[in-house]
Amino acid sequence: MTEENDNEKGLTFRDEILGKYHKILFDPEMDPKDLNEELADILIMHAEIRDILKKKPNKWKVEDFKKAAEILGKYFSDWEINKVLEAYAQEAWKNLDESLKSEIKEKYYSREEQSSEYDFTIDFDIHPFRISKTGIEKYYKYDRKDGQEVEGWEMVTCTPILIHSIGECVDDEAYMYQIKYRTVIGQEFSKWVTPEVLLTSSMKELVNLGLQFVDADQKNLKYYFKQLLGYAYQIPTEFTARTNGWKKENSIFITGSYAHMAQGRKEILALTEEIASAYEIKGNKKEWIENLTPLLEYDLIRLKCYATVAAMLIRFIGVKSFIVHNYYESSGLKSVSMQLASSLVGNPLELIKDADSTKVGIEKTLEYNTDTPIYFDETSNNEKFREAIYMIGNEQGKGRGNKEGGIDKAGKWKTVVQTTGEQPLTKANSTNTGQQIRVLEIFEGIPRLDSDYIETVKDTLENNYGLFLDEIVQTIFKRKDKLKQVYKNLTMFFDKSNTVFADRSKTYFVALAVGGFILEEIFEKNGIPTKDPHKVCNKYYQRVVIEDRTIPYYLRALDTTYSWHLRNKKFFEYSKELDPEEIFTYTRGPIELFGWITKDAIYYDPDKLHDYLVSKGFNFERVIQDWKNNNVLEPTMMKTDTGELRYKSWKKNTMINGQRVKGVKIPFTRLQEVLEIRDGEIYDIKNSDEMKIEEIHVSLIEACSKYLAENQKFKNVSYSPEDVADMFIRSEDRTELLMYGRDKIVKAFRTCKNRK
Template identity: 25%
Template structure:
């Protein structure tokens, strides 16, 4: 067949190109092969050759159809003849097609294109195929299988095969106009006058595509050519698909119409059913629910007046009429009468509008938005004219929840999507989800969204939310653990959910549960005989008490030789709340990183292991202590010019190391904030090894239990009163030792926690909590030793005596000053160097020494106070720092140490 002059290329391309306009000899419009916003596609209306200036696609009418429908060139040539009315279904037509296609095709690419986004509509066959093959990331387009699939993978399906499958006479089926196609059978849909509206293809059950529609099809009810006969009967039975229609018609039951898909029933079809009693067949499964609910909802929306019934074959042990016939054709009519007799009348006025389970095992039930369909195969957009589905996104995706930040206006959307045979969840800002430019971010977590389909996916999610705005759950979210009003995370979450950035999910997942409470108690109880272990463990329970007591943050630092079990004890303490392997961090971290962790843990303990990894960075350690003890983050700016939300926390910081946190030169504030405990928390090394193994299988069960008991049995004022009583007891026991008030208060908090643990967990008869706390307190520094000025003065005294030769005028030694009797006159710069080496602030120490009378001070004529005196050395006057050490002679010498045998 010579095609030259026989094809109207203008008419041909106008059917496929949007916004087409004539420009000379070309039709210019939007390219169908990429996301085209400005017309870049041009087709010559005389030769049929096309070219896209944007994406580079080019070819002729045959390659155009091949790329558009993802078919081979042979099939595209045949389709071109069909569209132009030039194809004849006979041997000569096939011969013409084969003879002329190669002459007509140039060297354009014959491979499968990935531009098409079409997908077959739902049916009983496609549902069966999805159940059989689960969800695939790629599916064959609705129009036909690829060349490779047709020849190598999918058997040809003919009318004879269909009749054998359904046990129906072939002549009867062919009388309905059903005929053999290339790879499947063609089922014509006709209107009331018997004119063909569209053709639907049915393929072999092993085909990845069970059904497809011919180009230009307009979906409608199947069996409309019998509508007048149906009206004369006065009732209509609606079934899903064509095969049930064939079965019932074969048995002389004519009042049947088929709905091509569980969700395709359209409101415009209701008018044809006016005056008829409607019987809706329910297949007894989830798909049947969708089919029944869709029709019922549509009838209700269109204010349908006639009577409605629901019928089912499930009481007879089969799914649908076709299966009932296959089971026993001879008793079909009798059984069908039973089905009709058991019809249940449905009253639309009482019909509750229920959400649909759009996808089997979906985490949320939602209503299907108008113009869209979501299945296991992805998200489809329904063409308003043809009512055919177009695949928009191959990933099934739903809106599961709206997440609103507690006390703020900020809102996120939680998306659920199905990938790799399981549901995944991700939360993003609304501004990310509902913009085509930013929704592509979801591609990073597995959603098949690209720049090509982004705007369609945004439109779908927008419609999905609008359709289900009243039923999508809205939850309050927080981004910190611990107390939030009357709620506490973990353990007493209430209606709150934890919302963290994707990169911080590991910390959220660490607060999980494993093992049994009784096993945890059994393991920990005997180890509490060790005072250090007991105190560290109680400190973990004490962390949530700080807010209730309005107590400040403090450190509990266990230090000593390696292999003492310090890390094992820290893990035991963190196992109260979650997986210690994930919760514990180290000193090998930035201040910003530790600040964010403290903010997230909030009212729960922060565990930092291995102080020694910080090496000699004492300034870093002290800065860290001050930073974490403040309880709030630095004020930081954002990239957009605003300020970040300032974070806060109130917790106990549990640390370990081979060295103390403080040194002789540490500021007083560091000493007062840290309870530094020296020694091993285990009596034997094997206990520590056993603890490492135990907590990998037992964690996260005790803390939530403790919080529940705390909320049920205690009031804040009761805790505050008991804490005050414990402090007074400790002060009474240590009245001769001038213990630091902050240390006493902090130890009292841990004692209170230990008492509650005894009451609810360990059930000890004897309360030894105060004895434990006092033992810890007695080994902490007293006020004198933590006063930085006193410690500096003690250092200076030792430094002066140890360097006494530098004050005697020895010409062989560097001079540090002069000594007269017990008074030392020191060059200020020499003293400053000595203090700097020890980490003391010279200015601060000199000021403090002067205020306490440890050095001589002078006043200038102007009244200005000076911490130095004028001293002449070899006739030259200079300013020096004057120390009077005569009082040292009054100190009693400590007697020699004598070993005592116990």
């Protein structure tokens, strides 16, 4: 069965476990029960034994047998343990020394009943029931025919069971109950069950757990559990989770089996295997620091560490999900550097996924791991991985049918994905723009290092991980309300973007710098030499974005043209149909137009467009030809004698405000499709007078200089920097710069006014 089919059928975690661990032979006519079903319940609670049973039958070590017997011995009798070992490790068990077998059996098999961990008492009144170690009883009282009153207690079940805690799922507010119970042979267990197991006819499932009652007792037991739940407010509450990430209005952060809150961390029940064991904490922080600090001197590794932290906080800074792809030849320590970055928060072996997965498998990984870092190693092994790039950046999967006949909601996520490979993800000719703007491609490797040191690094990563998770999450908790401002402040350190592509990629690098801002604070507290995160990220921003020339020619030209338009919107005339009140038309008086805007297209003046593109180093004739071939511009067509439409000219005639104009027509729909521009970023007549085309971000100094150039009188000494700043702040089209605060704006104007 394929992974797609598994997910489309909406399999539960238990279904997944049964599918993976189903080796014990079962004959319904001979065997009293199916041990695969019993084992599944144990595996759900114990990730450690899941890992042991995954091993090949001949690869089990003595420690594996001891640990397996220790866990299974809490739930299974002797013959049941033997059945499990024979099914999963027959060869290794057969070859095990007899003295070791005896030691394991003596220690874990046939154990006498230990002193009860639970006394099965409660502090509230559940009349007419009472519970003790001996079972659950119900009070009775009636009058006999002779008038004598009879009262006493009748046994409902001799196997006591109570609700030990209530689990609240932070994903969908569904509830589960943790029951504590004693079986017919005196073993005591705990298990999470759904409410229907205690309150409906599904109660018969309890019999399979070793409790003793008959159908006639179910009515009393349902009433008993109802009475217990009447005191739900006195029963401890625990969290359960199906996915990682921020929950409960960002007051709880889930990583695997842990719930992080501002007050600290507590263990929870992870309901899916996907998240259960990845965020383990193991080893010694001192050893991690001593052995791995030399690698942190490499900016590439530093950047990957920043990406690990950035995944946990981009929700608070308004940045879309993106991919950091490190490609290089087979050497270069790509995988090792990824392991180091992931070891900050968890177990690299569990966190890093093989990129050779189906699109549905990738989607499920994203869904389960929202707000946490995601790693895919060796994308070169999966030529179709790039098909998932758009989905990753789109932050939403597909709705699928479930086994009940309904449709499960599409999964959603917010994250930073890190990938490695020997080839780039988005440089192929077939790669579309939507993929390119979602990936930061970094071609770099770590220089060859001493082989003994590399072995030390690998050993350190294998035995020391997850040691910074608590500090990272707690620092984010402390800073999360100010992260948006940190993001805006760090933006100042990055050169202005000249294109829409660069502007979007810039947001990703600023997000990485915010992750670095958090991580460097933690490094400093732990005695690790620090770096300036904005310098590290700026280095790659310059290399990957500003200096990149791999974007197709026609796309770079269109991106440059659109950005030119955004910076010079006052030089475009709007049609009266689009702008009847002339709210956006600034072209009054003698002014040289760059073009015209209608409700469905931009018409660029051919000469102005030619001069601008040539000034930017483009071949204008090639641009027009490429735009025509890629259906970017809408040409003038003519009918032939046979009625066919044929190309006539790349210029298009139209009427604008009663005047006939000829221009290069680019429909808004094509602009949106080709450049992946969202509706909120492009002019739309339906949004009335609230619509404004966003101007590209510029630095504060440049904005102040431009403002003084446009308002020459303010350069006079009669206007103080404070006066000019106040007028600047009140100007409607400067609101995006107010994040710097009045003091910095005043200082910027003082600098600009002092310039010769």
